[in-house]
Amino acid sequence: MAFDDKTRNRLQKLVSDCRGLLSAEFAIQVQQTYGLDPNSGELTPLDRLSHLSDRERHTAQLLRDTLAHYLAGDEDDKAHRIAAIDRIIREQAFTVLNRLAALLMMEARGLLLPAVSQGQQSQAFELYKMIAGRALGETGDAYRVFLFSLFDEFAQDLPALFDRFAPQGQLFPREPALMQLVDALNHHEVASLWAEDETIGWIYQYFNSRDERKKMREASQAPRNSRELAVRNQFFTPRYVVEFLVDNTLGRLWFNATGGQSSLRERCQYLLVKPDEAPPAAVKLRDPRTLKLLDPACGSMHFGLYAFDLFLEIYREAWDWEQTHGPGALDLSTRQADDLRPLCQSYADADAFSRDVPRLIIAHNIHGVDIDPRAAQIASLALWLRAQRAWHEAGTQARARPAVGHGHVLAAVAPPAEKALRQHFMAQLDTLDAELFEHTLFMLKGLPELGVLLQVERELPQAIRQVFGEHGSLFKDADTEQWTQAETRLRAALTDFAQAARASYQGRLFAQDALQGLRLIDLTREMFDVVVMNPPFGALAANTKERLAKAYPRSKNDLLAIFVERGLALLRPGGRLGAITSRTCFFLSSFQKWREEIVLGVATPEVMADLGHGVMDDAMVEAAAYCLVRN
Numbered sequence: 001m002a003f004d005d006k007t008r009n010r011l012q013k014l015v016s017d018c019r020g021l022l023s024a025e026f027a028i029q030v031q032q033t034y035g036l037d038p039n040s041g042e043l044t045p046l047d048r049l050s051h052l053s054d055r056e057r058h059t060a061q062l063l064r065d066t067l068a069h070y071l072a073g074d075e076d077d078k079a080h081r082i083a084a085i086d087r088i089i090r091e092q093a094f095t096v097l098n099r100l101a102a103l104l105m106m107e108a109r110g111l112l113l114p115a116v117s118q119g120q121q122s123q124a125f126e127l128y129k130m131i132a133g134r135a136l137g138e139t140g141d142a143y144r145v146f147l148f149s150l151f152d153e154f155a156q157d158l159p160a161l162f163d164r165f166a167p168q169g170q171l172f173p174r175e176p177a178l179m180q181l182v183d184a185l186n187h188h189e190v191a192s193l194w195a196e197d198e199t200i201g202w203i204y205q206y207f208n209s210r211d212e213r214k215k216m217r218e219a220s221q222a223p224r225n226s227r228e229l230a231v232r233n234q235f236f237t238p239r240y241v242v243e244f245l246v247d248n249t250l251g252r253l254w255f256n257a258t259g260g261q262s263s264l265r266e267r268c269q270y271l272l273v274k275p276d277e278a279p280p281a282a283v284k285l286r287d288p289r290t291l292k293l294l295d296p297a298c299g300s301m302h303f304g305l306y307a308f309d310l311f312l313e314i315y316r317e318a319w320d321w322e323q324t325h326g327p328g329a330l331d332l333s334t335r336q337a338d339d340l341r342p343l344c345q346s347y348a349d350a351d352a353f354s355r356d357v358p359r360l361i362i363a364h365n366i367h368g369v370d371i372d373p374r375a376a377q378i379a380s381l382a383l384w385l386r387a388q389r390a391w392h393e394a395g396t397q398a399r400a401r402p403a404v405g406h407g408h409v410l411a412a413v414a415p416p417a418e419k420a421l422r423q424h425f426m427a428q429l430d431t432l433d434a435e436l437f438e439h440t441l442f443m444l445k446g447l448p449e450l451g452v453l454l455q456v457e458r459e460l461p462q463a464i465r466q467v468f469g470e471h472g473s474l475f476k477d478a479d480t481e482q483w484t485q486a487e488t489r490l491r492a493a494l495t496d497f498a499q500a501a502r503a504s505y506q507g508r509l510f511a512q513d514a515l516q517g518l519r520l521i522d523l524t525r526e527m528f529d530v531v532v533m534n535p536p537f538g539a540l541a542a543n544t545k546e547r548l549a550k551a552y553p554r555s556k557n558d559l560l561a562i563f564v565e566r567g568l569a570l571l572r573p574g575g576r577l578g579a580i581t582s583r584t585c586f587f588l589s590s591f592q593k594w595r596e597e598i599v600l601g602v603a604t605p606e607v608m609a610d611l612g613h614g615v616m617d618d619a620m621v622e623a624a625a626y627c628l629v630r631n
Contacts, residue, residue, distance in 0.1 A: 007193070008202065010189050010190060011190060011193060011199070011202050011203070011206065012202075012206040014184060014185070014187070014190055015097070015202075015203050015206040015207055016206065017184055018093075018097050018181060018184055018185070019093055019094075019097070019207055021173075021177060021180060021181060021184070022092070022093035022096055022097060022173060022177070022181065023089055023090065023093045025173045025174065025177040026088075026089045026092045026093055026171050026173075027089055029171055029174075030063065030085065030088065030089060030171075033052070033056060033060075034049070034052075034056070034059065034060040034063050035048070035049050035060065036063060036064075036067065036085050036088075037085070038082065038085045038086060038089060039082070040078070040082070041078045041079075041080075041081030041082040041085060042081075043064065043067075043081075046060060046061065046064075059170055059171070061505070062165070062167075062170050062505050063088065063170060065504070065505035065506040065509070066088060066167040066170070066505070066506075066509070067081070067084050067085065067088065068418075068506055069167065069416075069418070069506050069509045069510070070084040070087060070088075071084050072416070072417035072418045073414060073417035088167075091167070091168035091373075091374070092168060092169070092170065092171040094168070094207055094374050094377075095161065095166075095168045095169050095377070096171075096172065096173065096181075097181075097203065097207075098161055098200070098203065098377065098378065098381065099151060099161060099162060099169075100116050100181065100182070100185055101185065101194070101199070101200060101203055102154075102158075102161065102162075102200070102381055102385070103115055103116045103147075103150060104116050104117060104185060104194040105194050105195075105199065105200065105385050106154075106385070106388065107194065108194045108195040109195075109385065109388040109389045109391075109392040110388075110392040110398065111388050111392070111398050111401075112124065112150075112398075113127070115146075115147075115150060116147075116182060116185065116186070117186055117191075117194075118186070119143075119179065119182045119183070119186065120139055120140075120143050120179075124146075125142075125143060125146050128142075128146045128149070129142060129146075132145075140175035140178075143175075143178075144172065144175070144178070148164065148172075151164055151169075152164065156403070157384060157403060157404050157405065157406070158380055158381055158384055158406075159406070160373075160376060160377045160380055160411075161377050161380065161381050165505075167509060168373070168377075197305050197382065197385065197386055197389065198239070198302070198305070200300060200378055200381055200382050200385070201299070201300030201301070201302055201305075201378065201382060203378075204299065204300040204374065204375060204378045205300070207374075237299075237302050237303070237534040237580060238615060239302075239306075240270070241534075241580050241611070241615065241625050242302050242303055242306045243268070243269065243270050243306055244270040244578075244609060244625055245303070245532050245578030245579070245580065245625055245627065246303060246306050246307050246310060246530075246532055246578065247264075247268035247269070247270040247271040247310075248270065248271060248272060248576070248578060248606070248607045248627045249530045249531075249532055249576035249577065249578040249627055250291075250293060250307055250310050250311075250529075250530045250532075250576075251264045251267075251268040251271045251310055252271060252273075252576065252606075252627075253291075253529060253530060253575075253576055254310075254314050254317075255268075255271065255273065255279075256279045256282075257281065257282045257285055257286060258281060258282075258285065258317065258321075259278055259279060259280060259281025259282075260273070260277055260278040260279055260281075261281070262313075262317060263313060263317065264310065264313060264314075267310070267313055268310070272607055282331075284328075284329065284330065284331035285318060285321050285329065285330050285331065286330065286331050286334070287318065287330040287331060287332045287340065287342075287343070288311065288314050288315045288318045288330075288360075288364075288365070289332075289340055289360060289364045289365075290331070290332060290334045290340075290364075291311075291314070291364075291365055291529050291530075292364075292365065292367060292526060292527075292528045292529050292530070293307050293365055293366055293367065293528065293529065293530040293531075293532065294367045294368070294369075294452075294523075294526075294528045294530070294531050294532075294567075294570060295367070295368045295369075295531075295532055295533055296368075296369050296451065296452040296531065296533055296535070296563065296566065296567060296570070297369070297370060297371075297451070297533050297534065297535045297536060297563065298368030298369060298370050298375065298376075298379050298409065298533075299370060299372075299375050299378075299379070299534070300375060300378040300379055300382055301366075301368055301378070301379035301382045301383055301409070303532040303533070303534075304366045304368055304379065304382070304383055305382055305383070305386050307365075307366060307530075307532070308358075308361055308366065308383065308386045308387075308390075311357075311361045311365050311366075312357060312358075312361070312390060315353075315357045315360065315361070316354075316357075318330060318343065319343055319350060319353055319354075322342060322343050322344055323344065327342040327344055327345060328342070330342060330343065334572075354394065355391075355394075355396055355400065355401075355402070356402055357390075358386075358387035358388075358390040358391060358401075358404070359387065359402045359403070359404055359405065361387070362383055362384070362387055362404050362405065362407040362408075363404075363405055363407070366383060366407070366408065367408040367409070367523065367526075367528070368408070368409040368410070369409075369410045369411075369412055369451050369452050369520070369523065370409075370410075370411060370412065370451065371411075371412045371448055371449065371450075371451045372411070373411040373413060375411070376409050376410060376411035377411075379409045380406070380407055380409045383407055383409070384404050384407070387404050388401070408523070410516065410519055410520055410523060411516065412447045412448055412450070412451040412452070412454075412520060413447065413448060413513050413516050413517075414444075414447060414448045414513065415440075415441045415444040415445065415447060415513060415514065415517050416441070416509070416510040416511075416513045416514050418506065418510050421506065421507055421510045422438075422441070422510075424507075425437075425493070425494070425497050425510070425511075426438065428493065428497070429489075429490075429493055430489075432467050432468060432486075433486055433489055433490060433493075435466075435467045436463065436464070436467045436468075436486050436490070437490055437514075439463040439466065439467065440463070440490075440517065440518070440521070441514070441517070443456050443459050443460070443463065443521075444456065444517045444520070444521075446543075446544055446547060447517065447520065449541050449543065449544045450544055450547075450548070452520075452523070452524060452566060452570070453548065453551070453552075453562060453563070453566050454520075454524070455524070455551055455566075456520070456521045456524050457521070457524045457525045460483060460521065460525075464482050464483055464486075468482050468486075487518060487521075487522075490518065491515065491518060494511045494514050494515050494518075495511070495515070497510075497511045498511035498512060498515075524570070526570070527570065527571065527572040527575075528570050528571055528572065528575060529571070529572060529575045529576070530571075530575060530576055530577075530578070531567040531568075531570055531571055531575070531576075531577045531578070532577070532578040532579070533563060533567060533577075533578075533579050533580075534579070534580050534581075535559065535560050535563035535564070535567075535579065535581065536559045536560070536563070537558060537559050537560035537581055537582050537621070538558065538559060538560075539558075539559075540556070540559060540562075548562060552565055552566070554593045554594055554597050554598055555594045555598060557590050557591065557594075558582075558585065558591070560579075560581040560582060560585060561585055561591060561594045561598070563579070563581075564577065564579055564581070564594075564598065564599070564628070565594070565598050565602070567579070568598065568602050568603050568628065568630050569602075571630040572630070573630055573631065574629065574630060575629075575630045576606070576627055576628070576629055576630070577603065577627065577628045577629075577630070578625070578626070578627045578628075579625070579626060579628075580611075580615070580623055580624070580625040581623065581624060582621045582622065582623065582624070583610060583611075583612075583622045583623060583624035584622070586624065599628065601631075602630065602631060603628035603629055603630055603631060604628065604629045604631060605626060605627075605628055606627045606628065606629050607626060607627040608624060608625070608626040608627075609624065609625045609626070610624050611623040611624060611625060
């Protein structure tokens with residue numbers, strides 16, 4: 001089903017209504033039940049909340065710990081407390097909406113019996129009641145416990161969305177609001193949308209209204225913080241643009257490697273090849289598990305969803321190629337760190353291989369980063385659901401589907417700012433590891449605004465030399481044995497710290513954010529084959545302008561130019577970058593150095609489409625879509 005204007009308008013109204021309903025519900029809960037006043041920022045002491053049950057008192061403490069974590073890097077004044085409480089309400093509303101939408105999408109993919117689509121009369125809930133009996137109390141209480149059990153089950157693969165103890169998932173609507181929400185999601189006009197992969201992306205797009213973006217732009221020409229940067233640049237990439245860019249990057253890469261002997265010639269409708277084009281085939285086809293695609297501003301992962309379709313075909317052709325040419329026919333040399341064997345030695349037969357391909361794509365191929373944690377939550381869900389649809393279409397029963405795993409979608413969150421917790425954690429480390437950890441947190445400063453633009457991999461060798469000394473370290477591409485060993489120790493120590501700190505919820509949040517920072521460092525040290533993106537554009541945020549201008553002197557006048565330069569730097573030679581941006585960068589004199597030294601110096605332009613106005617939703621910009629090859 002196409003997302004025409006009528007369909008999109010109906011979904012936009014649904015999302016707006018659901019956000020209003022949940023925001024109002026949670027504003028009442030945090031104030032009246034848990035003692036956090038969203039209007040004054042005042043907190044009622046826990047010992048004065050005598051009406052709370054033990055479970056509610058625990059939630060009240062978690063909310064206070066979350067609030068303290070959000071405020072750790074700011075002044076604890078009225079304005080910051082109000083903003084932090086508003087953030088809590090907004091994140092809880094977004095998460096609950098996404099959870100129920102995800103369950104409806106699972107139903108449409110054969111993964112789940114009806115659980116939300118018929119509310120408290122749903123088949124899955126009826127079966128649950130038969131097993132549980134009357135132990136769960138009234139129907140409303142039982143339905144809430146039933147939904148919680150589903151959240152806990154799916155949290156194993158999708159913790160960012162379904163973990164009920166994550167900071168964004170602590171509240172749940174009371175029965176009247178829940179039933180109103182379920183009724184809205186089950187309206188007949190949107191019922192068909194739950195089978196569409198793009199639906200969850202449109203929910204993300206519409207959660208922030210145009211009016212909200214307009215007010216932000218009126219208040220300041222440049223984004224003032226990471227949230228404004230994310231919201232103001234949140235433009236849905238049309239499907240045809242996604243296909244055009246992925247076809248001519250990932251599709252072209254594989255087409256060339258096979259010497260043109262690929263079904264992608266017919267599969268990719270926007271792949272620009274001549275009818276008789278037959279490039280020289282590679283001596284060895286790359287094992288598809290070694291191919292890496294990155295979207296450095298992934299939003300809800302529209303590029304990744306379409307790339308998933310192409311990777312399904314690439315894996316099929318790789319299997320056939322290996323069957324024809326033997327176990328050594330696929331090149332694994334680019335992934336020497338992984339213990340990968342030839343496909344035919346890893347799987348008993350073609351059916352076993354095909355059944356594992358959706359998992360392989362998420363485990364090895366598709367990577368994404370976004371400065372908005374909500375986007376990372378949605379992107380992980382979107383890829384997971386795409387894998388489920390692949391199994392559903394192949395007739396693979398739910399119990400036979402392999403666990404997908406967490407994948408490679410990262411939120412560029414701020415490094416933890418709690419000084420006391422940092423000192424407590426570092427006191428448990430070896431002296432050198434503690435020093436390296438402190439250097440690492442300093443390097444990650446500005447991460448929520450910069451994301452992958454933060455060139456951590458360039459600063460890393462210097463930090464390692466400062467801590468461990470020059471001797472015994474042979475540096476190559478900023479990748480050292482010293483860092484690998486030290487990072488392994490830091491990861492283990494942070495994991496232990498999070499588990500030991502369960503009595504302190506804030507300690508767990510500290511450890512999780514630090515681990516996310518380590519993952520981001522690892523990602524910037526990777527080399528990718530394909531980078532595709534719809535990057536932010538326009539003026540640099542005031543608090544990052546000086547840092548970006550110093551790091552990207554040839555591209556410093558616009559975010560889009562910086563993203564293109566950074567994307568090319570993350571590619572291996574011969575890799576391809578596809579981007580949709582403003583077209584002005586190709587003729588304004590202020591971009592001359594960028595055009596000469598980046599577009600025509602570091603890379604070679606291969607494909608370009610001048611698209612004009614009205615391409616990216618309500619973005620008032622003339623757009624161009626283009627593909628560059630890294631020299």
